[in-house]
Structure formats: structure tokens, C-alpha cells
Amino acid sequence: MDQILINLLNGFSSGLLLFMLSSGLTLIFSMMGVLNFAHASFYMLGAYVAYSLSNWLGFTAALVLAPLIVGGLGALFERTALRRAHKFGHVPELLITFGLSYVVLEVVQLIWGRTPVPAVPPAWLQSSAFTVVQSAQHGLSIVAGVAPPEMCQSAGEAAASCSRFPMTRAFMMLVSLGMLLALWLLLTRTRIGLVIQAALTHPEMAEALGHNVPRVLMLVFGSGCALAALAGVIGGVTFVTEPAMAAVVGSIIFVVVVVGGMGSLAGAFVGSIVIGLLQTLPLTVDASLADLFNRFGASVHEGSRGWPLLRITLAQAAPILPYLLLVLILIFRPKGLMGTREE
Amino acid sequence: MSMAVQPDMAASPAAIRPAAPVLAAVPSGPPPVATVRRQPSPRSYHFKPWNVGRALIWSLFAVTLLVVPLLWTTSFAQTMLCQMGIGIIACLAYNILLGQGGMLSFGHAVYSGLGGFVAIHALNAVSAGSLHLPVSLVPIAGGLGGLFFAALLGYVTTKKSGTTFAMITLGLGELVWSMSLMLPEFFGGEGGVSGNRVVGEKVFGISFGPQIQLYYLIAVYCFVCTGLMFALTRTPLGRMLNAVRDNPERVEFIGYSTQRVRYLAFMISGFFAGIAGGLSALNTEIVNAEVVGAARSGSYLLFVFLGGATFFFGPIIGAVLMVVALVLLSELTQAWLLYLGLVFMFMVMFAPGGVAGLIMMNLRVAAHGKLGRLWTGYLALAGTAATVLLAAAVCIEMVYHLRLNEALGPQMNFLGVTLDAKGLDAWCGAALLLLTGAGLFEVSRRHFAQQWGEAQEEIEREMKRREAL
Numbered sequence: 001m002d003q004i005l006i007n008l009l010n011g012f013s014s015g016l017l018l019f020m021l022s023s024g025l026t027l028i029f030s031m032m033g034v035l036n037f038a039h040a041s042f043y044m045l046g047a048y049v050a051y052s053l054s055n056w057l058g059f060t061a062a063l064v065l066a067p068l069i070v071g072g073l074g075a076l077f078e079r080t081a082l083r084r085a086h087k088f089g090h091v092p093e094l095l096i097t098f099g100l101s102y103v104v105l106e107v108v109q110l111i112w113g114r115t116p117v118p119a120v121p122p123a124w125l126q127s128s129a130f131t132v133v134q135s136a137q138h139g140l141s142i143v144a145g146v147a148p149p150e151m152c153q154s155a156g157e158a159a160a161s162c163s164r165f166p167m168t169r170a171f172m173m174l175v176s177l178g179m180l181l182a183l184w185l186l187l188t189r190t191r192i193g194l195v196i197q198a199a200l201t202h203p204e205m206a207e208a209l210g211h212n213v214p215r216v217l218m219l220v221f222g223s224g225c226a227l228a229a230l231a232g233v234i235g236g237v238t239f240v241t242e243p244a245m246a247a248v249v250g251s252i253i254f255v256v257v258v259v260g261g262m263g264s265l266a267g268a269f270v271g272s273i274v275i276g277l278l279q280t281l282p283l284t285v286d287a288s289l290a291d292l293f294n295r296f297g298a299s300v301h302e303g304s305r306g307w308p309l310l311r312i313t314l315a316q317a318a319p320i321l322p323y324l325l326l327v328l329i330l331i332f333r334p335k336g337l338m339g340t341r342e343e
Numbered sequence: 344m345s346m347a348v349q350p351d352m353a354a355s356p357a358a359i360r361p362a363a364p365v366l367a368a369v370p371s372g373p374p375p376v377a378t379v380r381r382q383p384s385p386r387s388y389h390f391k392p393w394n395v396g397r398a399l400i401w402s403l404f405a406v407t408l409l410v411v412p413l414l415w416t417t418s419f420a421q422t423m424l425c426q427m428g429i430g431i432i433a434c435l436a437y438n439i440l441l442g443q444g445g446m447l448s449f450g451h452a453v454y455s456g457l458g459g460f461v462a463i464h465a466l467n468a469v470s471a472g473s474l475h476l477p478v479s480l481v482p483i484a485g486g487l488g489g490l491f492f493a494a495l496l497g498y499v500t501t502k503k504s505g506t507t508f509a510m511i512t513l514g515l516g517e518l519v520w521s522m523s524l525m526l527p528e529f530f531g532g533e534g535g536v537s538g539n540r541v542v543g544e545k546v547f548g549i550s551f552g553p554q555i556q557l558y559y560l561i562a563v564y565c566f567v568c569t570g571l572m573f574a575l576t577r578t579p580l581g582r583m584l585n586a587v588r589d590n591p592e593r594v595e596f597i598g599y600s601t602q603r604v605r606y607l608a609f610m611i612s613g614f615f616a617g618i619a620g621g622l623s624a625l626n627t628e629i630v631n632a633e634v635v636g637a638a639r640s641g642s643y644l645l646f647v648f649l650g651g652a653t654f655f656f657g658p659i660i661g662a663v664l665m666v667v668a669l670v671l672l673s674e675l676t677q678a679w680l681l682y683l684g685l686v687f688m689f690m691v692m693f694a695p696g697g698v699a700g701l702i703m704m705n706l707r708v709a710a711h712g713k714l715g716r717l718w719t720g721y722l723a724l725a726g727t728a729a730t731v732l733l734a735a736a737v738c739i740e741m742v743y744h745l746r747l748n749e750a751l752g753p754q755m756n757f758l759g760v761t762l763d764a765k766g767l768d769a770w771c772g773a774a775l776l777l778l779t780g781a782g783l784f785e786v787s788r789r790h791f792a793q794q795w796g797e798a799q800e801e802i803e804r805e806m807k808r809r810e811a812l
Contacts, residue, residue, distance in 0.1 A: 035510065098645075099685075309526070334503065
């Protein structure tokens with residue numbers, strides 16, 4: 001039970017990290033019609049910049065500054081390159097971000113090397129947020145921080161199993177939810193949010209009213225990149241900061257966006273959570289289709305038909321589940337879970 | 344959202360377009376072509392002159408394929424030529440999607456790769472005696488494999504167009520890539536599947552053992568496939584595909600299913616990609632999971648675009664560039680991916696027609712006899728651009744050297760010159776060269792842009808005048 005709870009929380013935190021990425025992607029896509037292929041590269045850039053900054057200024061400063069720097073770089077890219085490709089249409093826009101992903105990967109390897117950098121979370125993030133104690137006598141209980149060792153004895157009268165939930169993941173959830181709230185408030189409750197919404201639906205009219213729509217777009221692109229970098233700062237200390245980290249999340253966030261529905265922020269949220277859970281939960285299930293059939297009386301063994309497929313355990317299949325979900329969604333609900341626009 | 348596809352074509356003057364996709368531009372009038380198709384009476388006379396230019400170009404292509412290995416006879420050159428032939432088929436197949444159908448695929452290596460796996464399994468079956476197939480037809484088996492998987496996966500992929508299509512192909516590419524690690528029975532796990540192409544009876548004394556024999560097999564496939572793919576652009580399906588690219592809404596209005604057109608094109612593209620994969624399997628005699636990877640898909644996209652997706656022959660240039668870059672450039676410098684990415688970005692920004700687009704633009708100028716006026720401008724541009732590139736390359740190489748070869752000391756060799764990567768003078772010199780070059784380049788670029796614009800205007804006027812006659 002405690003394991004299941006921890007796994008669920010892990011899945012949620014992964015999903016929320018994905019949401020930090022996919023929200024930026026969705027924001028940029030719905031505003032500008034540009035699919036930012038280099039979005040995951042900005043995530044990686046955020047992690048690396050934060051690594052360098054936290055060696056110098058500390059983690060808290062890096063958490064604030066790295067997204068700002070990367071957002072600035074994103075805005076610069078929009079201003080100098082993307083805007084130029086804009087007049088050629090959406091395919092060149094997508095292509096130029098594709099080219100950027102190559103360049104960023106190489107530049108990152110150039111500056112920080114090809115091997116992972118030792119990005120460690122600060123001391124206050126290294127402990128456990130809470131411990132789930134599953135006791136035979138007292139049932140399930142949650143202890144803040146690390147549970148005292150006497151509560152987690154494996155033998156004796158008060159035998160209990162303890163599962164810790166790391167602080168980094170709790171922090172990841174907190175930041176992500178805070179960001180979700182801030183984003184929602186910004187878009188719906190502030191003047192700049194209204195201008196952004198107006199520029200989204202009625203760019204000509206917004207321009208006629210004296211708003212600099214291209215600059216709004218540049219800001220949106222920069223903010224989207226900054227959100228990705230924020231995710232990178234947290235993802236970098238939670239996972240490994242390495243040149244491959246962009247490729248790891250890169251294709252997943254596109255799956256998230258398609259599954260959730262293109263251009264829908266709510267869809268991105270739902271999609272992120274679903275994919276996060278789908279990536280995490282099956283990892284603990286060490287059963288295959290063969291086991292399932294055998295339980296219902298069939299005899300599936302090595303050498304029977306389709307054994308290579310039936311043999312694969314759910315844990316082994318976990319990496320492909322998001323993509324299978326993508327295929328299923330496309331067959332049965334092509335507009336995505338929360339999508340509104342039918343192409 | 345609809346992806347207003349290849350608008351660079353619209354930006355480039357209409358006259359240089361090889362085939363005007365007219366169907367989408369037909370305003371109204373005739374109902375779907377299928378119902379009222381005028382049957383030409385057999386007696387009526389059609390004036391159909393030989394297209395001399397086209398015949399010449401195709402013969403030239405054939406002769407090039409025949410003669411090139413006789414000129415470059417080293418085994419290294421032959422390996423490269425084999426890869427180029429394969430690359431040409433793969434890139435042309437990819438361009439059926441990107442250039443002709445406006446479908447940006449991030450996962451086309453899936454079909455060439457799976458075709459390769461099917462081919463190598465077919466080859467092994469031939470070796471084992473369970474399948475009777477001459478080795479020369481094994482690539483066809485690969486093509487059928489590619490067709491099968493394109494039919495299977497393409498059904499899902501082509502439900503969407505535009506950006507969503509791109510994302511789905513990316514996802515499916517990842518799916519197949521992950522599957523390749525899970526199913527070692529088919530994909531051979533880490534080591535891949537290996538085979539031996541020298542099996543079966545010799546046909547006319549050809550065993551495909553020596554590389555040159557395989558080269559000519561590849562050359563034949565390359566020529567036939569190129570011909571077939573060019574023929575496709577002249578069929579109603581090929582024209583419908585262009586129409587789907589340019590104006591999907593209107594295509595739907597006149598009663599066609601854009602999805603079905605995309606699906607058919609996707610399958611054809613998968614077939615040819617599979618042939619390329621099969622040839623590649625014969626060439627290397629080993630197929631591992633790398634061939635379905637995202638890096639391979641990405642290089643198809645990069646080089647087809649660099650070659651020029653808007654022209655039929657663009658991907659051929661792209662394939663040659665691809666092999667040169669992957670084989671030679673990666674030997675020459677560690678920073679080649681950085682150069683590649685930068686060149687690609689500049690190409691997207693300034694020459695969306697790729698190399699082929701640049702060639703055609705200049706051919707048009709030459710055809711009007713105005714190239715003579717421009718050549719000084721070209722010379723200035725080339726000189727200053729070379730300076731900038733050299734200086735930038737020195738900087739990049741020095742940084743790379745400092746980062747990656749620290750153990751070798753600061754001395755490095757660049758184009759035969761020994762540079763001190765930590766020395767101030769090398770950096771100052773490079774920076775000075777870069778700034779001067781950039782300044783001069785900007786000056787000559789402005790001058791050239793003005794000249795170019797004048798020439799274009801004159802050409803436009805001339806063409807108007809001829810039309811009016």
C-alpha cells in the first residue's frame with residue numbers, strides 16, 4: 001500500500017514536470033502556431049545554466065536567474081531567427097527550431113562537456129519530504145521528514161515498512177502547481193494576459209489598438225522557454241544533467257501535447273498527468289501477458305506462438321506505453337483528450 | 344490549423360517552378376475529373392515533341408551512375424558511392440512526403456530501417472534455403488517490408504496533417520526505436536542482425552561479393568527508383584498530392600479525401616524507403632537498431648531540405664551532401680554537427696529552396712543572359728563569406744580543441760597551420776578576421792542584393808513583355 005502511494009506520487013510529480021514543459025510548448029503553439037521543436041533543448045539549457053549558476057550564486061538564485069537567462073535567449077532567438085522564418089510559413093518555422101535543437105545540443109556539449117555534470121540539489125532538498133509508514137499494527141501513517149528508525153523496524157512487535165518521498169519531487173510538485181496557478185492568474189486576471197489573449201484571437205485588431213503584437217509574441221516565446229528552463233532547473237537536480245536529457249523528454253512532451261489536444265492548456269495538464277503516471281506506475285509491475293494468460297488457465301510458455309511478444313513484462317514495456325497511448329488516442333479520439341479544434 | 348505548405352515556393356518566382364500544381368488553382372467549373380474525362384479519339388493528332396532536355400538529363404544521370412566508379416576506383420570511394428546511391432533513393436522517398444505532400448516527417452528512418460530488417464531476414468532465409476529469391480531482388484523484399492509498415496503505421500499517422508503529423512511521426516519513431524530494444528528476435532538486440540550477401544547461384548557470374556558489383560546493383564535500383572518516383576509526380580495521384588499540399592480545403596471541396604491521398608503517398612514513400620533500407624542491408628550486411636533511430640530520421644529531413652525540397656532533383660543533391668557530411672566532414676572536424684545545424688538554420692532563413700532552389704534561381708538569371716553582370720558580385724560575396732567562415736571555423740575549432748583535447752596541449756592543427764588555442768594572438772587574429780570579413784560581407788551583400796533585385800525586375804518585365812506578344 002505504501003509503495004503504491006509513493007508510486008502514485010512519483011507519477012504525479014513526473015507528470016507535473018512534464019506539464020511545466022508542455023505548458024510552455026502549448027502556450028507558444030496556440031499563440032504563434034509554432035511547434036517549438038527545440039523546447040526540450042531549452043529545458044536542458046535551463047538545467048545546465050542553473051548548474052553553473054548554483055556553483056557560483058547558490059541554488060535559490062539559480063532557480064530564479066536561469067529561467068530568466070534562458071527566456072532571454074529564447075526571446076532573442078525569436079527576434080533574430082524565428083521571425084525571419086515566419087514569413088515562409090509553419091514548416092520552415094518548425095524546421096528552424098529543429099536546426100536550433102542540433103545547435104543547442106552541440107553548444108551545450110562544447111561548454112559543459114559530453115559527460116553528465118554533477119548537479120546536486122541543495123541541502124534543504126536532499127532530505128525526504130515525508131515518510132509513509134505501513135505498520136501491521138497501526139496501519140498507514142505519514143510522518144513528515146525522515147521517520148525515526150525505531151518506527152521502521154523490520155522485525156519485532158511493531159514491524160513496519162517505510163517508504164520515503166524525496167524532497168526534490170515534492171518541490172517539483174509545489175513549483176509546478178504554483179506555476180500553473182500563476183500562469184492561470186496571469187492569463188485571465190491581468191492586463192498583459194488580456195493583451196496576450198487578444199493577440200491570440202484577433203491579432204489585427206490588437207495591433208490596431210496600439211499593441212505591439214510581434215513584441216507580445218516575442219515575450220510569449222521567451223516566457224515559454226523560461227518555463228521550460230524552470231522545469232530544467234528542477235529536473236536537472238532531480239534526475240541527471242546530461243546532454244541526452246533533451247532527447248529523453250523531447251519526444252514525450254510532443255506525445256503529451258497530442259494526447260491532451262493541440263493548443264489546449266487544460267489538455268496539456270491532463271495529458272502530462274496521464275503520461276507521467278503511465279511512465280512511472282508500470283515500472284513496478286513485473287508481470288507479462290504470458291503471466292496473465294497463464295493465470296486464466298492458458299498455458300503459454302517458451303516456444304508457444306507469439307512468445308517474444310507475450311513474454312515482455314509491463315515494466316519492460318513502460319517506455320513504449322506513452323506512444324501506444326498516442327496511437328490509441330489518434331484512432332479513437334483524434335482531437336485529443338481535451339482538444340477542441342478538429343483539423 | 345492548416346499548414347500553408349512550402350510558401351517559399353510562392354515567394355520564389357513562379358516561372359522557376361518545375362511543375363505548377365495547377366489542380367488546386369482551378370477556381371471552379373468542372374466537377375471531379377473522374378466523372379468527365381474526355382476520351383481522346385484515337386484519330387486525333389497530338390503534337391507531342393520529344394522533350395530533348397529531359398531525355399538529355401536522364402541520360403546524363405544514367406551515364407554518371409555508370410562512369411563514376413570507373414573514375415574513382417578506391418574502395419573508400421566505392422563505399423561512399425554505394426551510400427550515395429542508397430541515400431538518393433531514401434531522400435527522394437522522403438521528399439514524396441516533405442516536398443510533394445507537405446508532410447514533415449520526423450520518423451522516416453522507421454520505414455527504411457524496418458525495410459532493412461525485413462531484407463536482412465529475407466537474405467538469411469535465402470542463406471538457410473527456406474526462401475528462393477535471387478540476391479538482386481532482396482531489396483524488393485525490403486521495399487515490401489517498408490510498404491507493409493507504412494500501411495500499418497501510416498494509417499494512424501496520415502489521419503492528421505501539418506504540425507500534428509510531424510509530432511505523430513516523431514512519436515511513432517520513438518515507439519519503433521523502443522520496440523527494437525524489446526524485441527531482440529526481430530531486431531537482433533544490441534548487435535543487430537547480420538547476413539551474407541554472397542549466397543545462391545551466380546547469375547551471369549555476378550555474386551555481389553565485390554563492392555563494384557553491388558555498386559552497379561545499387562545504381563540500377565537508384566536509376567529505376569528515381570525514374571519511378573519522377574513518374575509519380577506526373578500521375579494524377581502525384582498532382583493530387585501537390586494539391587493536398589497547397590490547398591487541402593479545396594481538394595476536399597472537389598470531392599477528394601485528403602487523408603486517403605496522404606495515406607497512398609505515405610505508403611509509396613514507405614516502399615521506396617524500404618528499398619533503400621534493403622540496399623543498405625545488402626551493402627553493410629548488418630542491420631542494427633540504429634537504422635530506425637531518430638538521428639537517421641533527422642538527417643533525412645536535414646539533408647532533403649538542404650538539397651531543396653521544392654524541386655524533384657533537390658533530394659539527390661541532398662543525399663550526396665549527406666554522405667559527404669556523414670563520412671568526410673565527421674572525419675575532418677568534431678564540430679560538424681554544430682556546423683550542420685548552423686548551416687541548416689541559415690538555409691531555412693535565407694534560402695528556403697535549398698541548394699536546388701539556388702541553382703534554379705541562377706539558371707533563370709543565366710537564361711536571360713544576366714549572369715555576366717552578377718559575377719563580380721558573386722566573387723565579392725564568395726571571398727568575404729569564405730573569410731567569415733574561415734574565421735568562425737578557427738574560433739569554433741579552437742574552442743572544441745580546448746574542451747575536448749585538453750590532454751594534447753594547446754597546440755592544434757587547422758588546415759595545415761599550427762595554432763595556439765590558448766594564445767592571445769590566435770584569438771585576436773581570428774576575431775579581427777571575423778569582424779573584417781563580416782563587415783565586408785555585409786557591404787558586398789547589400790551591393791549584390793541591389794544588383795540581384797534589378798536583374799529580377801528586368802526578368803519579370805521581360806517575361807511580361809513576352810506574355811503580351
